[in-house]
Amino acid sequence: MPTTYPVAFPDIAGAVMRPARFRLSDTVSMLLTNSGVTSHARVATPVWTLSLGVDFETVQAEEDFDRFIQSVRDALGSVIVGQYGVFCRPRNHSSGMPNASAADTTGLVASTEGLTVDIVDVDPNLSLAEADLVGFEKDGARGLGILQEASPPGSSSRTLTLRPAPRGPAFAAGATVRFVDPKLKMRIAAASYSPATGYFGSASLDLVEVAI
Structure with a gap:
């Protein structure tokens, strides 16, 4: 086959x-x-x-x-x-056992502009830190970015600044965002x-x- x-x-x-x-x-x-x-x-x-x-x-x-x-x-x-062989998860959720607010969290890209992306439908308790890896998936395409700055926890909507931003069609409105074990x-x-x-x-x- x-x-x-x-x-x-x-x-x-x-x-x-x-x-x-x-x-x-x-x-x-x-x-x-x-x-x-x-x-x-x-x-x-x-x-x-x-x-x-x-x-x-x-x-x-x-x-x-x-x-x-x-x-x-x-x-x-x-x-x-x-x-x-290693966990790939946000730094603030990496110690001890997997943290549910990170492990169960994905988001949906609402809009992108340059290096900035607005995402919705995330766990309000998700805490992000500089240099966390952020994965994007859309229509089979995959992308990965390094977090430079994020709006604080407490809301289901976040604004992220990535440097560099992912290349290709995965970094677009409607993409799924993954904070744990992103793939390429x-x-x-x-x-x-x-x-x-x-x-x-x-x-x-x-x-x-x-x-x-």
């Missing part, structure tokens, strides 16, 4: 994903002028990346994971991934897959955001 995209990483017995976090790759050029002033210029659009490590407890797990990677690495489809569509980066060598080894690969 042909593979249908996007696909998720399979749950393979004996394959253990190491903890990982989304990282923003931002390429900036620096130039020192004759007057001693350093100028900075962004030379590429910032993209989210994820480096994954997988430890294998059985030879069968190594083989099954390698078969999966080989089946999707050269295809045009994407792989939906999230966080592995990502591709396996070219030549990044390093398979396990020997018995009970480890594999690694890098993923890069697909803003569609």
Whole structure:
């Protein structure tokens, strides 16, 4: 049966994903002028990346994971991934057991303007802090932004300032907003897959955001 995209990483017995976090790759050029002033210029659009490590407890797990990677690495489809081994939740809700006001909270984008987004239908007790990750989903597209500023708790409507704001169609009115375990569509980066060598080894690969 042909593979249908996007696909998720399979749950393979004996394959253990190491903890990982989304990282923003931002390429900036620096130039020192004759007057001693350093100028900075962004030379590429910032993209989210994820480096994954997988430890294998059985030879069968190594083989099954390698078969999966080989089946999707050269295809045009994407792989939906999230966080592995760690909670991804607002900083003010991250200690101890998951906090219901964060874990059960999603929102709906009412409007967007530049780096600012107005959202509705959120839990009034949700407390957001600078550098929290905010995910957006619409019509199958995914996006991720870093919170710079948010209006205070106590209301089901919030205004968020994101820097950078998500790219693509997910950052638009009508999108669903997720504050816990946001996901992205990502591709396996070219030549990044390093398979396990020997018995009970480890594999690694890098993923890069697909803003569609």
